Amino acid sequence: MTDNTPDLLFDLTLTDEQRMNRESMQRFAAAEIRTQAKSVDEGSGSARDFYPQSAELGLTLLPIPEALGGAGVDRSPVSNALIFEDLAHGDMALALGAISPMAFVNTLLDQGSDAQREKYLPLFCTGEFKAATTALLEPRATFDPCAPTMSASTTDSGYTLSGTKAMVPLGMDAELVLVLARLDDGDCAAFIVEGTPAGLTRTAESNMGLLGAQLATLQFDDVQLPAEALLGDGAFDLQRFVDLSRLGICALAVGTCQAVLDYVKPYVNERVAFGEPISNRQSVAFMVADMAIELESMRLMTWRAAALAEQGLDFHQQAYLAKVFCAEHAMKIGTDGVQLLGGHGFCREHPVEMWYRNLRAIDTLEGIASV
Numbered sequence: 001m002t003d004n005t006p007d008l009l010f011d012l013t014l015t016d017e018q019r020m021n022r023e024s025m026q027r028f029a030a031a032e033i034r035t036q037a038k039s040v041d042e043g044s045g046s047a048r049d050f051y052p053q054s055a056e057l058g059l060t061l062l063p064i065p066e067a068l069g070g071a072g073v074d075r076s077p078v079s080n081a082l083i084f085e086d087l088a089h090g091d092m093a094l095a096l097g098a099i100s101p102m103a104f105v106n107t108l109l110d111q112g113s114d115a116q117r118e119k120y121l122p123l124f125c126t127g128e129f130k131a132a133t134t135a136l137l138e139p140r141a142t143f144d145p146c147a148p149t150m151s152a153s154t155t156d157s158g159y160t161l162s163g164t165k166a167m168v169p170l171g172m173d174a175e176l177v178l179v180l181a182r183l184d185d186g187d188c189a190a191f192i193v194e195g196t197p198a199g200l201t202r203t204a205e206s207n208m209g210l211l212g213a214q215l216a217t218l219q220f221d222d223v224q225l226p227a228e229a230l231l232g233d234g235a236f237d238l239q240r241f242v243d244l245s246r247l248g249i250c251a252l253a254v255g256t257c258q259a260v261l262d263y264v265k266p267y268v269n270e271r272v273a274f275g276e277p278i279s280n281r282q283s284v285a286f287m288v289a290d291m292a293i294e295l296e297s298m299r300l301m302t303w304r305a306a307a308l309a310e311q312g313l314d315f316h317q318q319a320y321l322a323k324v325f326c327a328e329h330a331m332k333i334g335t336d337g338v339q340l341l342g343g344h345g346f347c348r349e350h351p352v353e354m355w356y357r358n359l360r361a362i363d364t365l366e367g368i369a370s371v
Contacts, residue, residue: 021082022082025057028054028056028090029090029091030090032053033091033098037090037351038354040091040211041354042348047093047097047214048173051098052129055129058071060101060105060124061127063105063109064124064125065121068118068125070121077307077310077371078306080106080251080306080371081248081251081302081306081371084251084255084369085252085255085258085299087099087255088253088254088259089259091212091358092210092253092255092355092358092359093213093358096169096252096369097169097213100133100134100169100174100368100369101129101131103133103134103248103368104132104178105121106244107134107370108120108178110240110244111190111232111240112232113231113233116231116232120176120192130175131174131175132177133168133171135171135179135218136241136366136367137166137364137365137366138150138163138164145242148180148182149163149182150165150179151181152181152184157227158225158226158228158229159191159224160224160225161179161181161223162220162223164218166205166217166218167207168215168216169213169214171214171216171218172204172214178190178193178231179193179220180238180241187235187236189230189231189236190241191229193225193229197224198224199220199221199224200218202218203218204216205217209356209358209359209361210358239316241370244319245366245367245368246366247305247306247309247322248370249369250302251369252369253327253362254298254299254326256330256359257329260291260333260352261333263350263351263352264352265288268284287336287340291333291336291337295329295333298326301321305319305321326362327362331359331362331363334352334356334358334359338353
């Protein structure tokens with residue numbers, strides 16, 4: 001019997017460029033993100049003060065063609081996933097906000113028209129932070145990311161958007177928002193919304209976690225858009241957008257879970273109870289081992305799907321499986337991290353409770369962080 005299944009093996013050896021990028025991201029995550037995450041989460045610091053600092057990473061500059069002022073680096077889902085993972089090791093909320101403009105740029109490069117690229121991409125090459133984001137998620141318990149209900153009705157001058165988007169990163173400040181909606185004929189399309197046009201209401205959300213990501217609900221009440229706001233030629237590949245976003249979300253989960261594991265390992269070795277480290281107890285040692293096994297599985301599933309995407313192969317199934325697996329085990333690792341710290345796990349003196357709250361969102365998030 002002939003096996004027609006494509007070879008799904010992938011090379012785990014990083015390139016020199018990927019290694020250098022990882023070192024830069026890890027330094028930034030440790031020096032800037034980790035040090036500011038706690039104050040932003042507690043409200044004593046402002047995420048608006050942090051995001052301009054993230055512009056020094058040049059995340060949006062990398063994939064933009066040199067002719068438009070960018071670095072002209074080929075888009076790499078694997079490299080992007082590594083970037084997301086390393087930044088999330090500092091803090092998932094601030095990382096999500098920092099990479100949201102990059103997700104906007106990636107989608108514009110992937111499915112936008114030449115005219116739209118020439119108009120918007122140079123805005124991200126100034127060296128300053130440009131608040132931009134994507135909006136797919138809707139506030140419904142039965143929400144299907146491949147079947148948004150926001151309507152986009154055709155008018156003589158363009159389109160009219162009506163509906164609600166929820167958990168939009170940088171939603172209060174974004175100058176450019178890529179909104180997914182359904183056309184009159186039932187097809188899905190994406191629209192570039194500039195600024196705050198008449199009929200658009202932004203409401204800051206108060207969620208359990210991701211407080212630094214400035215999540216907001218965007219209410220569209222007959223918002224009028226010109227015809228050129230339609231992304232590309234109107235034939236938007238929603239499934240590809242969702243799958244690439246799921247890889248980014250998985251990478252954020254991997255980075256945060258790595259932070260949890262890195263924090264609890266020395267804690268259980270140093271915490272003494274009844275005359276010995278608690279790591280000597282089999283139940284504790286097994287829990288830490290399970291966390292490491294689950295984390296490595298999350299990482300490999302995410303990298304495998306990203307590698308398929310980078311090779312131009314079908315990665316839908318792998319992206320779906322990675323998202324389901326990461327959503328389940330990210331919450332478990334976050335919960336186990338809190339339990340291993342005992343009563344300290346519920347105290348803000350330790351960051352694990354914050355990471356636990358952030359990880360609870362992994363299962364819900366869709367349509368953001370496109371790699």
